[in-house]
Amino acid sequence: MLRHKPVAKVWIDPGCIVCSACETTCPDVFEVRETTCVIRPEALHAPFLQSRGQMISDAAEECPVQVIKFETIECEEPSHSL
Ligand code: SF4
Numbered sequence: 001m002l003r004h005k006p007v008a009k010v011w012i013d014p015g016c017i018v019c020s021a022c023e024t025t026c027p028d029v030f031e032v033r034e035t036t037c038v039i040r041p042e043a044l045h046a047p048f049l050q051s052r053g054q055m056i057s058d059a060a061e062e063c064p065v066q067v068i069k070f071e072t073i074e075c076e077e078p079s080h081s082l
Contacts, residue, residue, distance in 0.1 A: 005072035006050035007057075012037055013067040021062045026055035030068075046073075 010029060016037045022030035029043040029052060042048050049056065053072070060068040 005053060005074055006046075007053040008046045008049065008071050008073045010039055010043065010049060010056055010068070010070040012039065013069055015065050015067045017065055019064055021064070022059040022068060025059040025062055026052060028052060029056060030059060 012030075018032060018034075018036060020032045020037075022037055023032045029040060029049070031038050031040050043052075056068075056070055060066075060070060
């Protein structure tokens with residue numbers, strides 16, 4: 001059965017080195033400021049995040065100091081009987 005994991009919540013732990021990689025990968029969600037990166041206000045809402053799960057996951061992987069954290073909702077695709 002196919003599974004996908006929409007993102008429900010994303011945040012940044014202390015330690016950002018302001019490299020801008022996350023904003024390049026996912027500018028809808030991450031905004032790099034002078035001393036740290038922040039989550040854009042609209043990205044604090046789960047419905048906004050759900051279609052951006054892959055980009056958020058990519059940004060978290062690319063973060064050189066691994067401070068991007070996120071929670072997912074585990075879903076199962078509805079099964080289609082013949
Ligand atoms: S990728 Fe990580 S270190 Fe770079 S700006 Fe984003 S949160 Fe900060």
